[in-house]
Amino acid sequence: MRIGDDVAWTADESRVVALDLTQPGASPLVLESTSAVVWEEIAIRGPIEVDELLELLAQAFDVRADDIRRDVDSLLAELRSRRLLAG
Numbered sequence: 001m002r003i004g005d006d007v008a009w010t011a012d013e014s015r016v017v018a019l020d021l022t023q024p025g026a027s028p029l030v031l032e033s034t035s036a037v038v039w040e041e042i043a044i045r046g047p048i049e050v051d052e053l054l055e056l057l058a059q060a061f062d063v064r065a066d067d068i069r070r071d072v073d074s075l076l077a078e079l080r081s082r083r084l085l086a087g
Contacts, residue, residue, distance in 0.1 A: 002048070002085065003085065004084055006020060007020055007083075011036065014032060015036050016030070016032075016035075018082075018084050023083065029084065037060065041053060050073070050076065
């Protein structure tokens with residue numbers, strides 16, 4: 001997966017704001033804390049597979065990949081539903 005071609009986004013120290021430019025009435029999505037870290041990993045390393053992303057996050061936060069899989073999958077589903085991710 002990777003960030004979609006028609007997505008505008010910006011980041012600061014603690015958050016990411018992303019918007020699908022193909023949807024005129026769409027509101028920007030604000031990602032904070034660990035959600036912003038997930039986005040930034042995809043931005044830096046994309047395209048990236050989910051399992052690879054989980055391993056990177058698990059190492060970064062000193063947790064097991066299985067322990068964060070459900071939360072990461074939920075976030076990725078939200079990003080896909082807003083057409084912010086491709087692939």
